[in-house]
Amino acid sequence: xxxxxxxxxxxxxxxxxxxxLRRFELKAQELYRRGEMPGFIHLYVGEEAVAVGVCLxxxxxDYVTSTHRGHGHALAKGISAREVMAELxxxxxxxxxxxxxxxxxxxxxxGFLGTNGLVGAGIPVAAGAGLAAQLRRSGQVAVxxxxxGAANHGAFHEGLxxxxxxxxxxxxxxxxxxxxxxxxxxxATKNQDIxxxxxxxxxxxxxxxxxxxEAVSAAAAEALARARSGGGPSLLECRTYRFLxxxxxxxxxxxxxxxxxxxxxxxxxxxxxxxxxIERAEAAETALQDIEREVxxxxxxxxxxxxxxxxxxxxEALRHVxxxxxxxxxxxxxx
Amino acid sequence: MATYLxxxxxxxxEEMERDPGVFLIGEDIAVYGGAFKITAGMLDRFxxxxxxxxxxxxxxxxxxxxxxxxxGLRPVAEMQFMDFISCGFDQVVNFAAKCRYRxxxxxxxxxxxxxxxxxxxxxxxxxxxxxxxxxxxGLKVVAPATPYDxxxxxxxxxxxxxxxxxxxxxALYRRVKExxxxxxxxxxxxxxxxxxxxxxxxxxxxxxxxxxxxxxxxALDREGVSMEIVDLRTLxxxxxxxxxxxxxxxxxxxxxxxxxxxxxxxxxxxxxxAEKAFEFLDAPVVRIAAPDTPVPFSPVLEEAFLPNAxxxxxxxxxLCAY
Numbered sequence: 001x002x003x004x005x006x007x008x009x010x011x012x013x014x015x016x017x018x019x020x021l022r023r024f025e026l027k028a029q030e031l032y033r034r035g036e037m038p039g040f041i042h043l044y045v046g047e048e049a050v051a052v053g054v055c056l057x058x059x060x061x062d063y064v065t066s067t068h069r070g071h072g073h074a075l076a077k078g079i080s081a082r083e084v085m086a087e088l089x090x091x092x093x094x095x096x097x098x099x100x101x102x103x104x105x106x107x108x109x110x111g112f113l114g115t116n117g118l119v120g121a122g123i124p125v126a127a128g129a130g131l132a133a134q135l136r137r138s139g140q141v142a143v144x145x146x147x148x149g150a151a152n153h154g155a156f157h158e159g160l161x162x163x164x165x166x167x168x169x170x171x172x173x174x175x176x177x178x179x180x181x182x183x184x185x186x187x188a189t190k191n192q193d194i195x196x197x198x199x200x201x202x203x204x205x206x207x208x209x210x211x212x213x214e215a216v217s218a219a220a221a222e223a224l225a226r227a228r229s230g231g232g233p234s235l236l237e238c239r240t241y242r243f244l245x246x247x248x249x250x251x252x253x254x255x256x257x258x259x260x261x262x263x264x265x266x267x268x269x270x271x272x273x274x275x276x277x278i279e280r281a282e283a284a285e286t287a288l289q290d291i292e293r294e295v296x297x298x299x300x301x302x303x304x305x306x307x308x309x310x311x312x313x314x315x316e317a318l319r320h321v322x323x324x325x326x327x328x329x330x331x332x333x334x335x
Numbered sequence: 336m337a338t339y340l341x342x343x344x345x346x347x348x349e350e351m352e353r354d355p356g357v358f359l360i361g362e363d364i365a366v367y368g369g370a371f372k373i374t375a376g377m378l379d380r381f382x383x384x385x386x387x388x389x390x391x392x393x394x395x396x397x398x399x400x401x402x403x404x405x406x407g408l409r410p411v412a413e414m415q416f417m418d419f420i421s422c423g424f425d426q427v428v429n430f431a432a433k434c435r436y437r438x439x440x441x442x443x444x445x446x447x448x449x450x451x452x453x454x455x456x457x458x459x460x461x462x463x464x465x466x467x468x469x470x471x472x473g474l475k476v477v478a479p480a481t482p483y484d485x486x487x488x489x490x491x492x493x494x495x496x497x498x499x500x501x502x503x504x505x506a507l508y509r510r511v512k513e514x515x516x517x518x519x520x521x522x523x524x525x526x527x528x529x530x531x532x533x534x535x536x537x538x539x540x541x542x543x544x545x546x547x548x549x550x551x552x553x554a555l556d557r558e559g560v561s562m563e564i565v566d567l568r569t570l571x572x573x574x575x576x577x578x579x580x581x582x583x584x585x586x587x588x589x590x591x592x593x594x595x596x597x598x599x600x601x602x603x604x605x606x607x608x609a610e611k612a613f614e615f616l617d618a619p620v621v622r623i624a625a626p627d628t629p630v631p632f633s634p635v636l637e638e639a640f641l642p643n644a645x646x647x648x649x650x651x652x653x654l655c656a657y
Contacts, residue, residue: 063406096437106438113405114438118429124395125430128402128410135358135384135408142402155425158395165390320436321472322497322572 011273012283012291014056014213018048018270019295021072024081027299028071028088032248038090041102044072046211046243049269050175051076053216053238054143057224063111063129063142065122067175068103069242070115073145078110081302091309098312099320111140119180120146120153123172127159130168130233141169141227149180151194160235164201169227171220174237175210181246182255195237203233210238211269214276243268337515340508342482343447344373346489347411349519351381354409357493358385360400361413370415371449371508393423397446401431401498404444409493414448417502418462431498432473441496447489449505450478451543451593452625452641456505457632463542463594463625468500469571469603475524476571478502480545482513484568487522495524504542504593511546527574529581533563536587536654538647539578539604541567544591550644551651560655570600578604579612586617587654593642596624618657621650 025043032041044051047069055076058064066073074084079095087094088102096104103117113129116122126144133140150156151174163170174194178185185192198205204226208215216238223234241264245252253261277283337345351357359365359374359381365388368375378386389396393414400410414420420427427446434440452461468474477492477499479485485503492499530545531552538548545566552562565581567574582588588608590601601622608620623642631637 063402065402097439100437104433104437106440108405108438108440113402116430118425121398121425121430124398124426125402125405127395128399128404129406130402131387131399132403132406132408135403155394155398158390158392159398161390161392162395162399166387320439322435323439323441 010056010217011214011277014052014217015270015273015277015288016291016295017052017076018213018273019292020081020298021048021051021075022270023295023299024075024084024302025071027303028085029244029248031303037088039101041088041248042069042246043242043244043248044069046264046268047175047177047240048072049213049216050173050210050238050240051145053213054171054173054220056217057221058111058141058143060110061140063113063126063140065113065126065129065142065144066115067122067146067150068115068117068119069147070105070145071102074105074107074112074115077112079105079107079112081298082305083107085302085306086309089306089309090311091306092312093305093309097316099316120150120155122146123150123155123159124162126170126172127163127168130163130170131166133169134166139228141171141224143171143173145173145175147180148174148176148178148185148194149188151197152180152188160201160203160233163233164203167230167232170233171223171227172233172235173220174235176237176239177242179246179256184255195235198235201235203235205235205237207237207239210240211267211272213269213273336512337482338509338512339482339485339503340371340373342486342515343489343503344375345515346486347374347493348377348380350490350493351385356407357409357411358387359411359413360387360389360396362389362391362396362415364388364413369413371505374413393419394426397423397426397431400444400446401426401442404442405434405440409443411445411447411493414446416456416460417448417450417464418459420446420448420464427468427474427498427500428471432471435497436473442498443496445489445492445499445501447501447503449508450502451504451506452630452637453506453543455632455634455637456630458629461630461637463502463592465500465502465570466594466599469600473497474571475499475569476502477524477569478504478542479568480504480507480542480566482511483515484522484528484566486515487520488524488568491521491524494521499524502542506543507546522568525569525572525574527565527567527569527577529563529577530566531562531564533561533585535561535585536589536651537563537565537581537585538589538591539565539567539581540591541570541600543593544642547642547644547647548591551647554644554648555651560651562651573603575607579608582608582612583615586615588616589621589623589647589650589654591623591642591647593625595627596622597627599624618654621654623647623650
């Protein structure tokens with residue numbers, strides 16, 4: 001069987017998606033800094049290869065749970081940039097109607113079970129999605145994205161243990177960016193090889209360069225194929241780095257040296273993949289420029305849509321605690 | 336005759352027969368049948384795919400139930416003791432409770448289990464933790480007092496498309512029994528019930544309090560005093576109309592619960608009565624609840640701690656003489 005990593009055009013698509021994630025985040029940063037965006041946001045810049053490398057191998061029917069740093073997962077799984085951007089602005093047209101914001105993006109129609117402001121909380125939920133897939137024999141898989149900080153949370157243990165003992169079709173993807181907010185991993189756990197913890201749950205574990213989308217893609221394809229074929233869960237640690245601060249407004253230095261940040265920026269996953277595509281003659285310079293223009297247009301369209309969209313009616317604050325139009329949201333179960 | 340425990344088991348079983356999406360998940364519920372045997376026999380009836388034993392991990396159980404519910408299944412998760420729900424608190428109050436509001440996402444999940452004292456379980460196995468969730472918009476909180484209501488409400492809870500916390504009272508499991516109607520019936524969530532008509536004073540209560548009040552009411556009858564008893568049955572959403580109607584009728588009210596006093600359901604009821612029925616009151620609102628301490632273990636201490644019919648009777652006499 002040809003592995004998905006050998007599909008022609010796969011990495012050109014990976015490049016397009018990584019660029020979309022990057023440009024989206026930098027535009028959000030710009031708008032936030034202008035004071036136009038309420039609340040607070042955690043940007044995914046530098047980690048794009050992880051979300052994209054994994055989601056390349058997921059269908060709309062597969063499920064993903066995400067984190068507080070989840071715009072990239074949402075976009076990579078297929079929520080439109082327009083709906084995500086509008087939600088960041090708290091607009092009525094956002095994917096959560098403005099009631100959630102950055103850390104509460106959700107789109108069941110593309111299998112996205114939420115960004116999540118509670119560290120680690122999505123891990124057992126992904127196990128539950130995997131359990132439902134197994135009980136129904138639906139062939140779906142679930143992926144939990146989480147950071148190195150979540151790996152030290154109790155929910156990590158409970159979720160991986162359940163998936164292990166029940167042999168669930170789940171891939172646990174740890175985005176190890178070396179810092180939980182500002183606390184370095186070395187101060188948070190003695191065994192910093194997070195992938196090695198897989199052994200504790202009786203599942204395969206692998207660590208890959210999280211800035212190399214092809215490496216992430218290959219490891220994810222293997223783990224997902226195992227999950228789909230009844231081989232059970234896996235833990236995939238992607239070692240990466242956020243180029244920006246923890247949240248927008250955090251300079252990202254002080255707890256990290258400038259040298260360290262600069263060294264990682266030289267390993268930009270997008271630049272790395274662009275150079276490879278040219279070197280291997282998988283894409284012409286003009287084709288890449290076309291993609292870049294297309295992404296810019298998509299982001300511009302998303303911003304325009306978000307800014308032009310209406311704010312929610314204030315009366316909406318009191319609605320939606322319980323269902324109003326029965327059956328509307330429930331229709332997604334027919335999938 | 337069915338006990339409260341058997342009524343719950345019957346209700347769950349009927350819903351599992353009716354809807355293949357209903358499944359059970361919890362600690363020692365399958366082979367062992369649950370710590371209190373609510374799910375005894377379910378494994379044989381429905382098989383291991385629908386009666387799932389878990390490790391000891393409440394956050395994992397609730398989280399997995401939410402994930403399955405988001406995909407359209409109807410998990411019924413057991414907390415071995417409702418006290419242990421604290422270990423899954425984040426999943427309940429942050430994730431599950433807010434899915435509808437944030438995303439219009441249904442989470443058709445029931446979390447059920449034994450609560451309450453009177454069995455000498457001590458501080459971690461006797462609590463009535465319903466008020467933790469009464470304060471959380473997006474949840475439904477149910478606490479039946481009788482076998483009829485327990486069966487009808489567990490069935491409604493399983494059919495509900497939002498997360499329901501179902502507080503069983505463990506001291507009632509085998510103590511109360513009654514004949515149940517044959518065939519399918521449900522009891523609506525969000526509807527209180529006047530279980531005893533009266534004219535001189537009202538007791539608003541739920542769970543074990545209903546039985547304390549009924550016992551006190553009989554003694555008061557012999558003294559020529561007529562007590563009305565309202566069983567809330569559902570705490571959230573609260574059936575305020577039934578409560579206020581009773582207060583307006585009798586003008587004297589006792590708010591009774593086994594949970595501790597401060598921050599309990601009674602405080603909220605007292606506030607609403609003061610706001611909306613103040614001019615109907617002939618006497619101060621009276622609360623009867625456990626004192627603000629952990630639930631003590633030693634039977635003599637626990638008896639002193641728990642409300643009972645005698646305490647209700649004393650307060651009722653005082654209130655009627657006011």
